[in-house]
Amino acid sequence: MQDLLYFSQQLINGLTIGSAYALIAIGYTMVYGIIGMINFAHGEIYMIGAYTALIAITGLATLGIAWLPVILIVALVCAMIVSSAMGWAVERVAYRPVRGRHRLIPLISAIGMSIFLQNYVHLAQGSRNIGFPALIDGGFQFGPEGAFEMSLSYMQITVFVTTLVCMAVLSLFISRSRTGRACRAVSQDLGMANLLGIDTNRIISATFVIGAALAAVAGLLLGMYYGSIDPLFGFIAGLKAFTAAVLGGIGSIPGAMLGGLILGVSESMTSGYLSGEYKDVVSFGLLILILLFKPTGLLGKPEVEKI
């Protein structure tokens, strides 16, 4: 019983963190699916989302607004707007001018953008860890008194449910809406979509905006869940989310979700049963194994040579 509770606790920890990885991973995978480049500045967009949310929360607090739903919604909306604008601007400034060149050029441009944004936040917000207020407190307890109790905090539930809702909305959007259909068309064949009258530039911008908005959601959620943010925390999260995207099959949206969850759970199980020191070893080892035996990732489709 004790062992089962312990296992479930680690599973919950892993799923919470994994679902947030999945939200960030969507941004990597969608951009890759459409223009075949890796947007290394995406982790920074997530970090900026978290900072914007914190600024919004602090602003509301100084105005004396204390009703939780208002705070959360305003913070979320502000973060999504600022991050989306950033995502859009990054694409316009750093990627569109070099699109269609050798594939290394946008990659270097992306790394440059990432360094720029990181240092911009360093300068604008200072480089210290800033505490994020715990807005959602408390939770459920399971298990016997006096022994190991499993806890499921409201915050964990919030992270998980919000991710599920975002994923559901995104799936509907991609499969049903006009823009979603255009997205799929562009990812299948950019040139052909262009010939058929789809404004591909607009669709590519839309992809960046959607990815950035989801990253902003993750920024707010993880900021609250962890409890502090700093200008460098987008880098590590970005790396993890990128791993999740590759694990699930880069270019595939369900793949990003699956990859995120697998990565989160494998991390928490490793630190739970082995040691926290091996957390990253195991998750990146897993990545190497999957790439060796299934190079397209778990749900990725093998690339078909287009004639």
Next chain:
Amino acid sequence: MRTSAKKLVTAVSASIALTAAGHAAAEIQIGIAGPMTGPVAQYGDMQFSGARMAIEQINANGGVMGEELVAVEYDDVCDPKQAVSVANKLVNDGVRFVVGHLCSSSTQPASDIYEDEGILMVTPASTSPEITERGYELVFRTIGLDSMQGPVAGNYLASLNPKRVAIIHDKQQYGEGIATAVRDTLKDKGVEIAMFEGITAGSKDFSSLVTKLKQADVDYVYYGGYHPELGLILRQARQADLDTTFMGPEGVGNKGINTIAGEAAEGLLVTLPPAFDQKAANQELIQAFEAKGEDPSGPFVLTSYTAVQLLAKGIEKAESTDPFQVAEALRSGSFETPIGKVEYDKTGDMKSFEFVVYEWHSDGSKTPVN
């Protein structure tokens, strides 16, 4: 006309060169190297404010041997790579005395360069024993060692008669070193170590670690490292209803932990150098800090102040600005300073330095235990 213009130019440049040379002769550069930015910039603030104050006061009292001290400040971000480039820059700038660095992992690589280039270094904060173990001539500190701080923490924990203790560290030179010292002390006292594990500095998610601590059913958790990680561990532990008492070294004892952990920081045990700012003899100095609107209560403010003061006294005693002669003067002398009487042994460590156990509060204040 042309020749006179040429003459004028020559005269002007000669006078510029002369003033530059005259300027250089009338001042002694003191490098201050530490983190102005980065995750532990709080500690850097303490270091810079202490050192600047000392330089200001020494200059107000006529300088050192009639020469003015000039602060030259460098930011190493507490990053070993950055520390090396800072050290090289310092060499190129012709600085011969350094107060710094702060983080042990920065001080160690930088001190290699200083020793090679004949620069005298006094670190006001690095507590790793290895720094002075290498037989360097020009390395000093105004702080104690992990090998002193670890046993203080270990003995205190052992005196509480715990059944099981968990020890966590951040795998860095400072954190792991001190955690190892605590573990060894506790083992000698027969306390069971339930776990000894590293975390990755800079990571944010400690939910698995907290779950593990909960499962391990320990009485105390010792953390070797800095406040950004411990703050998050404390906060995530409280959220998961783990109410074990945590203890940490002076790397966690600053107000930064309160902005991260909030209420969860209440009751944290910290080993710190004694509160020099409470000493009666230092009250005049403390008022000087307060008059400038600076907080003198941080653990490294007065150690940095002392580092500058010792350099000044060393130069005066040696009657020379040759770093080797100053080092010799420091080793042979005995100095009255705000952190007490300072005497050095051969390695560059102080002959005695005390650590005290404090209880930390959620408003950022601290009270000495026992």
